[in-house]
Amino acid sequence: MTAPVPCDICIINSIxxxxxxxxxxxxxxxxxxxxxxERVFLLGEEVAxxxxxxxxxxxxxxxxxxxxxxxxxxTEMGFAGIAVGAAxxxxxxxxxxxxxxxxxxxxxxxxxxxxxxxxxxxGLQSVPIVFRGPNGASAGVAxxxxxCFAAWYGHCPGLKVVSPWSAEDARGLLKSxxxxxxxxxxxxxxLMYGVPFEMSEEVQSKDFLIPIGKAKIERQGTHITLxxxxxxxxxxxxxxxxxxxxxxxxxxxxxxxxxxxxxxxIETSIMKTNHLVTVEGGWPQFGIGAEILAxxxxxxxxxxxxxxxxxxxxxxxxxxxxxxxxxNSVPQIKDIIFSIKKTLNV
Amino acid sequence: xxxxxxxxxxxxxxxxxxxxxxxxxxxxxxxxxTPQASFDIKKCDVHxxxxxxxxxxxxxxxxxxxxxxxxxxxxxxxxxADQLYKQKIIRGFCHLYDGQEACAVGIEAGINLSxxxxxxxxxHGYTLxxxxxxxxxxxxxxxxxxxxxKGKGGSMHMYTKHFYGGNGIVGAQVPxxxxxxxxxxxxxxxxxxxxxxxxxxxxxxxxxETYNMASLWKLxxxxxxxxxxxxxxTSVERAAASTDxxxxxxFIPGLRVDGxxxxxxxxxxxxxxxxxxxxxxxxxxxxxxYRYHGHSMSDPGISYRTRDEIQEVRSKSDPIxxxxxxxxxxxxxxxxxxxxxxxxxxxxxEDAAQFATxxxxxxxxxxxxxxxxxxxxxxxxxxxxxxxxxxxS
Numbered sequence: 001m002t003a004p005v006p007c008d009i010c011i012i013n014s015i016x017x018x019x020x021x022x023x024x025x026x027x028x029x030x031x032x033x034x035x036x037x038e039r040v041f042l043l044g045e046e047v048a049x050x051x052x053x054x055x056x057x058x059x060x061x062x063x064x065x066x067x068x069x070x071x072x073x074x075t076e077m078g079f080a081g082i083a084v085g086a087a088x089x090x091x092x093x094x095x096x097x098x099x100x101x102x103x104x105x106x107x108x109x110x111x112x113x114x115x116x117x118x119x120x121x122x123g124l125q126s127v128p129i130v131f132r133g134p135n136g137a138s139a140g141v142a143x144x145x146x147x148c149f150a151a152w153y154g155h156c157p158g159l160k161v162v163s164p165w166s167a168e169d170a171r172g173l174l175k176s177x178x179x180x181x182x183x184x185x186x187x188x189x190x191l192m193y194g195v196p197f198e199m200s201e202e203v204q205s206k207d208f209l210i211p212i213g214k215a216k217i218e219r220q221g222t223h224i225t226l227x228x229x230x231x232x233x234x235x236x237x238x239x240x241x242x243x244x245x246x247x248x249x250x251x252x253x254x255x256x257x258x259x260x261x262x263x264x265x266i267e268t269s270i271m272k273t274n275h276l277v278t279v280e281g282g283w284p285q286f287g288i289g290a291e292i293l294a295x296x297x298x299x300x301x302x303x304x305x306x307x308x309x310x311x312x313x314x315x316x317x318x319x320x321x322x323x324x325x326x327x328n329s330v331p332q333i334k335d336i337i338f339s340i341k342k343t344l345n346v
Numbered sequence: 347x348x349x350x351x352x353x354x355x356x357x358x359x360x361x362x363x364x365x366x367x368x369x370x371x372x373x374x375x376x377x378x379x380t381p382q383a384s385f386d387i388k389k390c391d392v393h394x395x396x397x398x399x400x401x402x403x404x405x406x407x408x409x410x411x412x413x414x415x416x417x418x419x420x421x422x423x424x425x426x427a428d429q430l431y432k433q434k435i436i437r438g439f440c441h442l443y444d445g446q447e448a449c450a451v452g453i454e455a456g457i458n459l460s461x462x463x464x465x466x467x468x469x470h471g472y473t474l475x476x477x478x479x480x481x482x483x484x485x486x487x488x489x490x491x492x493x494x495x496k497g498k499g500g501s502m503h504m505y506t507k508h509f510y511g512g513n514g515i516v517g518a519q520v521p522x523x524x525x526x527x528x529x530x531x532x533x534x535x536x537x538x539x540x541x542x543x544x545x546x547x548x549x550x551x552x553x554x555e556t557y558n559m560a561s562l563w564k565l566x567x568x569x570x571x572x573x574x575x576x577x578x579x580t581s582v583e584r585a586a587a588s589t590d591x592x593x594x595x596x597f598i599p600g601l602r603v604d605g606x607x608x609x610x611x612x613x614x615x616x617x618x619x620x621x622x623x624x625x626x627x628x629x630x631x632x633x634x635x636y637r638y639h640g641h642s643m644s645d646p647g648i649s650y651r652t653r654d655e656i657q658e659v660r661s662k663s664d665p666i667x668x669x670x671x672x673x674x675x676x677x678x679x680x681x682x683x684x685x686x687x688x689x690x691x692x693x694x695x696e697d698a699a700q701f702a703t704x705x706x707x708x709x710x711x712x713x714x715x716x717x718x719x720x721x722x723x724x725x726x727x728x729x730x731x732x733x734x735x736x737x738x739s
Contacts, residue, residue: 050579050649073549073585074516074577102515140438140489142500144514284727315735316727317714321438321500322489324707335729342732 016201023193025167026056029174030094032206034064037092040178043070043083044096044133053098054134054193080106080131084113087129087183094178097133100149100187107152114183115158130177132186135163136230136281137319137330139191146319148282150229153185154258154291160212161258163187165233167197169256172210180212187258189231215262217269221251224275224340227266227292229255232279232331239336250340258288266292267301276309277339281330284313312339382406383676387610393593393600393630399613410673413455413608415687417447417666420471422695423480424639427470427487431643435703436487439514440501443471445638448665449572450475452611453540457619462530464510464523465542467502468572468637472542476509480694484702492701497708498716517543517550520569524560527567527628538566538622540615546577548591557595557628564627568618569595571632572605578641579650592632605633606663636663711736 020028034040046053048061048071061069072079076097083095097103103110114127136148153161160182164170170188177184202208218233219240226236233254240250251269255262270276276296278289289311296302296309315329382404390398424444430436443450450471453463465472473483478494486493487501494504504512510526513519523541530537543553548571560567571591575582582589592600599621603614614631621629636659640647647656673679714726714737726735 046579049584053578071580071584073580074546075549075551077551105515105517138438140500142438142503142514144502145439310731312730313727315713315729317717317737320498320708320713321486321495321503322493322497322708323437324489324710325498325713328710328713331729335733338732339730342730 018199018204019196020167020171020199021194021196022164022167022170022188023054023056025171025197025199026174026188027058027060029171029178030057031060031063033175033178034060034068036206037178039090039092040094041068041070041091042094042096043072043079045072045074045098047071047096052096054190056188056193057096076102076105077109080109081113083129084109084127087114087127088117088125092128092178094130094132097131099145099190100133100135101145101147103131103133103149110153110159110183110185111156115156117158118182119158126181127183128181130174130180130184130186132174132177133188134190134193135187136189137191137314137326140321140323140326141319142321143318148280148314149185150187150258150280150282151287151291153187154261154288156259158183159259160184161187162212163229163255163258165192165230165254165256167195167199168203169210169216169254171199171203172208173212173256176209176212179209184212187230192231192234195234210256213257213260213262215256215265216254217251217265218254219250219252221249221273223249223273224277224344225251225253225266225269225273226277226279226336226340227253227255228279229258229288230281232281235331235333235336236279239333239340242333242337243340248340248344248346255288261291261295263292263295263299266296267299270296270301271304274304274306275343276305277312277336277343278309279312279331279336281314283316284311285316287311287313289313307343307345310339310343312336378677379407379679380677383672383678385609385672387607387613388604390604390610390614391592391602393590393595394597395599395601398601399610399617403609403613405609405672405678407673407678409455410669410678411683411687413451414666414669414673414679414684415691416451416475417608417669418688418691419480419694420444420447420450420474421666422691423474423483423698424470426484426695426699428639428643430484430488430699430702436501437489438500439467440487440643441468441641442639442643443468443637445659445665446572446574446605446635447471448608448611448668449570449605449633449635452608453570453615455608455612456615457538457540460508460535461537461619462508462510462523462526462539463542464513464519464526464539466513466516466519466544466547468544469502469504469512472509473504473506473512477506478504478509480698481701484698485705488702488705489707490702490705491708491712492705496712498712517547517552519543520547520550520553521556523569524556524565524567524628527560527565528563530566531564536623538568538619540568540570542570542572544577545571545573545575545582545589545591546580546585548573548594549586557598557630560628561595561598564625566622566625567628568615568622569598569628569630571630572635573632574635574637576637576641576650579645581650590632592630595628595630598628598630600630600632602632602634605635606665606668608665608669715739
């Protein structure tokens with residue numbers, strides 16, 4: 001595959017490729033789903049007249065008005081509950097948390113009211129809702145604004161938990177989440193909002209969906225399997241590029257979905273490469289990597305491992321503010337490379 | 347006589363600035379100025395209260411100069427922070443307090459340092475009035491080891507003795523404040539807690555839960571809503587079914603105060619403090635104030651309000667100008683004297699900024715410290731299983 005030509009619109013073999021940022025992909029996905037289904041609406045802080053705290057809902061209020069795009073007061077427990085109730089009564093809300101740190105104020109509604117209800121009602125009452133917003137570390141926002149909630153939500157049966165990386169992921173997964181009849185926690189990443197990705201014509205189509213629960217191999221490799229989600233996928237690809245020069249070929253798997261976990265994709269890869277390193281931004285204890293490693297231990301791929309599987313994670317501390325400390329609190333490319341080499345014993 | 351003194355003072359001041367030494371401005375100082383004056387202050391609307399604060403406040407010259415200096419320090423410090431943020435020397439979140447100085451200064455004038463205070467994220471002004479220095483505040487903003495939280499907290503997480511931050515989650519500080527008040531009552535030291543929140547937070551459920559318990563248990567808690575008319579980008583009318591924030595405590599007595607007038611704030615705070623200390627339970631104050639900057643440095647602040655509105659408040663209600671005009675028109679200070687305070691404040695800010703930009707970042711071996719208090723040293727996992735870091739209390 002040739003290197004992409006550095007221009008906004010590239011015409012290669014009559015396929016129209018667009019450069020689209022993750023933010024715009026999310027915006028377009030919501031716009032199209034709002035248009036497609038009258039029952040879909042968006043609520044959250046500053047989503048309407050302010051165009052979204054991170055501009056993800058830019059232009060939507062202007063287009064759809066007060067009924068479909070609702071500014072809420074700063075009252076997460078209340079408006080999350082209201083959103084769940086609306087979903088129970090036949091609407092399809094998108095409930096935005098300005099960041100998932102604030103979802104902690106509402107977590108009872110997400111778990112006890114949204115996630116468990118279909119089960120408790122033995123199939124009588126479904127909750128077609130999407131909770132979305134930025135998750136995880138940003139830049140310089142300190143301890144109370146930097147936590148990753150993938151493991152917390154991934155722990156709960158009844159929830160689907162999705163963590164897109166690229167613009168294509170954002171688009172396809174958000175559309176799937178909105179069309180899904182179940183509660184979906186949609187974990188975005190603030191640092192990825194402005195990153196552009198190439199988007200093919202197929203991905204730009206209004207019915208382009210990415211199935212929830214299926215991982216994607218972003219880079220084929222033979223020596224080791226790297227499993228990651230969200231922004232860390234970028235770091236894995238960067239690490240892989242560096243190691244390729246040394247003759248080490250990494251297979252990089254983009255999880256795309258946290259729950260249900262695509263263990264099969266990971267197992268298939270390990271059976272080929274015999275080594276595993278997981279990479280996540282969140283804390284190590286009881287985390288995403290911990291779950292993946294446990295599943296591998298319990299499954300058929302264990303016998304294919306030539307060395308113990310290993311996790312690269314955030315440091316087990318609250319997020320500090322100072323830049324030098326913050327930089328050393330999250331995985332860096334060098335940490336991934338180091339762990340790969342230790343695992344491969346090179 | 348006055349004219350002669352003026353001439354002498356000018357000469358002395360001239361020689362003082364040539365020497366570069368800070369010299370007390372001549373003998374003119376004490377003989378000529380009014381030592382104190384009485385000022386009319388706006389009447390406070392009250393809720394379930396027999397009487398509001400008095401309609402007049404007495405201000406001494408010393409108090410006036412001190413309030414002026416502190417408000418000016420906060421103002422200049424915040425403007426410097428704006429500058430440093432635009433130069434990317436401060437990063438992350440930065441919520442500036444300029445425009446609201448009379449609140450922080452007026453409240454502190456109505457309580458003691460031995461009392462307690464907690465607020466949300468627009469906290470730089472309170473960090474100062476509660477005993478922090480400009481140096482350590484600015485160094486915290488720039489993330490250096492000399493910062494008030496050693497660089498680990500940042501803008502929203504600054505603490506001093508009896509000042510519990512600096513809190514990032516909207517509304518969460520209110521139950522915390524009532525908890526501090528509970529401890530005050532429990533320990534019987536006649537201290538109280540001032541518990542601040544904004545108009546945006548005022549709709550939070552946890553605040554109403556707190557009102558209930560504080561009232562039931564008669565906690566010595568002064569709830570203060572700093573109503574600056576906008577919760578991030580949302581005006582009060584769009585967020586609250588009732589914008590009479592001083593009444594929202596329902597069974598808790600309340601008063602609505604002109605938050606741009608430091609004297610009004612002080613008198614109201616004194617009344618509130620008296621109420622709490624006499625065992626009557628909590629009380630609620632709404633301070634009507636205004637922020638010149640947007641919600642944070644990433645908000646230009648003009649998409650939801652007009653530049654005209656901001657300009658109008660600046661020209662008609664600026665808290666520092668109001669105090670200055672009062673003092674000058676009552677001969678409580680001279681123009682030169684106030685200018686000199688301005689110069690001193692500017693220098694203090696410059697020095698602090700210099701420190702904040704040259705002090706080194708925290709050392710890497712501080713990364714894992716301060717997880718637990720009073721615990722033996724422990725090991726902390728780094729980014730990978732081979733990296734074991736050390737954590738000390």
